[in-house]
Amino acid sequence: MEHVPPDLPPDRCPGLLRPFVAADGALIRLRAPGGRLPAGALGALSAAAQQFADGDIHLTSRGNLQLRGITLDECGAVPDGLTRTVSDAGFLPSATHERVRNIVASPLSGLVGGLADVRALPGELDVALCARPELADLPGRFLFGFDDGRGDVAALRCDLGAVAVDENTARVTVGPRAGPTVPLTEVVEELIACAVRFTRVRGTLWHVRQLPGRGAELGGTGTAPPIRATEMEYGDLGGAVSALVPLGILTPAMVSVLPGDVIVTPWRSLVLPAGTDTGALHDAGFVLTGDSAWPRVTACTGAPGCNLARGDTRSLARRTVAAGAPHTRVHIVGCERACGAPNSPHSLVLADGSTHTGVPQ
Numbered sequence: 001m002e003h004v005p006p007d008l009p010p011d012r013c014p015g016l017l018r019p020f021v022a023a024d025g026a027l028i029r030l031r032a033p034g035g036r037l038p039a040g041a042l043g044a045l046s047a048a049a050q051q052f053a054d055g056d057i058h059l060t061s062r063g064n065l066q067l068r069g070i071t072l073d074e075c076g077a078v079p080d081g082l083t084r085t086v087s088d089a090g091f092l093p094s095a096t097h098e099r100v101r102n103i104v105a106s107p108l109s110g111l112v113g114g115l116a117d118v119r120a121l122p123g124e125l126d127v128a129l130c131a132r133p134e135l136a137d138l139p140g141r142f143l144f145g146f147d148d149g150r151g152d153v154a155a156l157r158c159d160l161g162a163v164a165v166d167e168n169t170a171r172v173t174v175g176p177r178a179g180p181t182v183p184l185t186e187v188v189e190e191l192i193a194c195a196v197r198f199t200r201v202r203g204t205l206w207h208v209r210q211l212p213g214r215g216a217e218l219g220g221t222g223t224a225p226p227i228r229a230t231e232m233e234y235g236d237l238g239g240a241v242s243a244l245v246p247l248g249i250l251t252p253a254m255v256s257v258l259p260g261d262v263i264v265t266p267w268r269s270l271v272l273p274a275g276t277d278t279g280a281l282h283d284a285g286f287v288l289t290g291d292s293a294w295p296r297v298t299a300c301t302g303a304p305g306c307n308l309a310r311g312d313t314r315s316l317a318r319r320t321v322a323a324g325a326p327h328t329r330v331h332i333v334g335c336e337r338a339c340g341a342p343n344s345p346h347s348l349v350l351a352d353g354s355t356h357t358g359v360p361q
Helices: 041-052 080-088 121-130 133-137 184-201 252-256 278-284 313-322
Strands: 020-022 025-030 057-059 065-070 103-105 144-147 160-164 169-174 177-183 240-244 269-273 297-299 330-333 346-350 355-358
Touching: 025 080, 041 057, 041 065, 041 080, 041 252, 103 121, 121 144, 121 184, 133 184, 144 184, 160 184, 169 184, 177 184, 240 278, 252 278, 297 313, 313 330
Parallel strands: 103 144, 144 160, 297 330, 330 346
Antiparallel strands: 020 025, 025 065, 057 065, 160 169, 169 177, 240 269, 346 355
16 A cells, blocks of 8 residues: 655745744744855845844744744735845745745855865755746755765755765765765756655655655665764854854844855854954854853743743843853753754753753654
8 A cells, every 4th residue: 555644734934925923923034045145135134124023133043034023914914115125135036935945055165174165056956946836835844955075064954965075076865865976066956856756755744754765755775874963163263254143143233243245054153254353243242162152052932932932941041051051952942842953962941940852853
């Protein structure tokens, strides 16, 4: 008997054209493939956040950006002025595909370390993705990734990805399975073909690893070879400056000291050009050293922003960091859903004080 994938709850991932209503107002999520922002986009988005939302830009664990606290119009849509601003800033190249443009890439590629320069691949995949009408049916949680061989993005449990094995070649990954090894110039074509196959067999499933064959249906074979994961470094790295944004909350004051060229990472941080004034970044609230507890402490939105949360997660996170602990990764959550949890081993601390081991889903 043919296996039929089970039904899952509807995909409610938000976008500009499909906001999600939270306790603090509506939320929109904007995709930035590979973390690269259009020129001037961050400043325009910050101004829009101050006019239409809670004033801040919120960074996500997939390198996306969110605005919260938006008041919707009488039709349940975001204000026209916000839609125009976001579209003019370059965040909406496709109305039909806006929620499926989830593409991460090694943010330091071509700047510091790595085996290959993968900077051009997210843009190429984005264009190819938006050109295929059937791929608008991908789930909003589906994730593509490009790892330049250092092992940072490979640890994010991407649905489809590519890991560089040398300067010109990459191994495709299909969920937890290995795909073919192909020239970098053929990676995008291979990922698009796998994505199309996924739309035909997924039913209501969100991820490749949820398929009965865990990706074998798409051409994956065996288990993807392990790759040594590396964590993001912070500070002046020589070819770039890496700055952590505590709790992923990018305030107007922080945006005001940033240069024009900004790369958003999946670790709620930014990669900036070499020579960026680290003193000004520090004074604005960025973290520039791994010695801080902030790289190990994250939190979901919590109360009062989320109506499921049983406490103020961000205040608890700040108290945790102020105490100089912890020495291992901790994610503080308002309920058992554990939104925004890291993809690496961690402890979950509920706002009610209970603690248990977090397992990447």
